[in-house]
Amino acid sequence: MFALSFGLLLSDYMSRQVLNAVFPQLKAEWLLSDSKLGSLSGIVALMVGVLTFPLSLLADRWGRAKCLVIAAVVWSLATLGCAVSAGYGQMFVGRFIVGVGEAAYGSVGIAVVLSVFPVRLRATLSGAFMAGGSFGSVLGVSVGGVIGQAYGWRWAFGVMGAFGLVLAVAYGLVVTEKKLGPAASKHSGSSGERAPLGPQLRRLFSSVSVICAYIGSGAQMFITMALLAWMPSFLNRYYDMATAKAGLAAGGFALISGTGMILCGVVADRLSERAGNRRKWTVGIACSLGSLVLLMTAFQLPTGPLQLVLIGAGTLVAGGTAGPAAAMVARLTPAAIAATAMATLTLANSLLGLAPGPAVTGMLADRWGLLGALRVIPLVALAGCVAFAIGRFSYEKDLRRLGLPPDQAVNTLEYSS
Structure with a gap:
């Protein structure tokens, strides 16, 4: 479960940062200004910032595992959509949806991890999970740059999207609400009953x-x-x-x-x-x-x-x-x-x-x-x-x-x- 959760976090940041690796190619092909290139990156961060809290609250009430799978599918499909974009407008829409999918993954993913592991490992697991953002960013830029240089920027986005979809399917098969329930109750000391939200x-x-x-x-x-x-x-x-x-x-x-x-x-x-x-x-x-x-x-x-x-x-x-x-x-x-x-x-x-x-x-x-x-x-x-x-x-x-x-x-x- 931890390996799949960490893998999806890598996919999250790889899909987010691969854009930076292919900036020169996009600028040359579409004749984009630096401000437009910056907006393609900034829209993801904006959506993550705006939607993190409400989507995390929804995951707490509706089910964390299923929300994680849906989120991963959304950002992966959106990344594949970026690979076939015909211009700046379509790419902007694709990056917007990437941000929507990635908005709550970090907070919900770490909550799932902490819910099934012993309390004594919380700092270790939290640090390791958050470190995935750094590792994923490095991989997104480096791997994306290599693929983009060898096969073109569309393949860079395509590989990132396909990687995320494979992990999302594996996660959905392995990590379910039914499996999370007993472990989460054991380590949180909760009875599983839903308390008033306020x-x-x-x-x-x-x-x-x-x-x-x-x-x-x-x-x-x-x-x-x-x-x-x-x-x-x-x-x-x-x-x-x-x-x-x-x-x-x-x-x-x-x-x-x-x-x-x-x-x-x-x-x-x-x-x-x-x-x-x-x-x-x-x-x-x-x-x-x-x-x-x-x-x-x-x-x-x-x-x-x-x-x-x-x-x-x-x-x-x-x-x-x-x-x-x-x-x-x-x-x-x-x-x-x-x-x-x-x-x-x-x-x-x-x-x-x-x-x-x-x-x-x-x-x-x-x-x-x-x-x-x-x-x-x-x-x-x-x-x-x-x-x-x-x-x-x-x-x-x-x-x-x-x-x-x-x-x-x-x-x-x-x-x-």
Whole structure:
């Protein structure tokens, strides 16, 4: 189940990012302006941002497995439609539908994964699942570029769409609501009865600690996305790398970021096995401080191997808060609306990090130069550190106020089961 869910996440981001690999071919064939090319990419992000929350809520009420299959079929067919587009208008409609299909996959997919695995693995699984976005983006651009150069841009879209359809069929055969039900009930402690929606939705923002998890995660995503977006330009301007080489090297940093999400999630779960989930907050604080120190130091150094090593180390831990933050959101919100809770976390990551990170860095670069901007951006980690520290301080108090069992009781129940 995890392999299929992770595979569909790769398909999600490969279908989204393959467009970037064939920009030059589309521009040459259809004589498109850069603004039109940008709109083909931006419409997907816009639809994901607008529809993530409502579609995740629908999945919680109607059935997560069937919604995931439908979503994968929609974005895969739309990607195949892009392959046969006759012009900009048809391509825009195809990309619009890709965004509709992909809108809720990340939040619903991670909710399914967390519902069937033990509570003690939440940070590991969350980090691994979110890392799939980085891996899928790299694969989409690299594989799409190779296919596009060898066979043309239509084949690049066609291969991505076919890959998604195959996985969607396999997922529908293997992962069903009937199979998810018993496992989800076991690990969430729920009876399977549908509770009133209103009180559960209020729990999305009903504690200081869960709000801190949203803020801390978003702050760290600000740094992560700023680095990933501007790393090709940084390498091109300050290391004199050609565009292709800079893009390839930047893909390596994206892989480092995804690896960090997995490794930091594993560490958080290991430390929390016996000592309780407060250690996950501690990992979040450590990752925030680590990214601050490493990146601030790196961008003060002259160009060279040591600078790149420190940037890589800072990139490794900057996104490492993803797993612990998602685990805390899952712990502090009702299992019945897990997908909606993850959609809220995704929305916080988007509004606080994914959208403003690259844009703010660009505005600062216009004023101080790209290097000057990158020297300032790591300071955002202070906000993440403070948020995780407040969340750690309030966590046990919030558990008692919400009527949730202490961590030791949850672990005891899990191991006895």
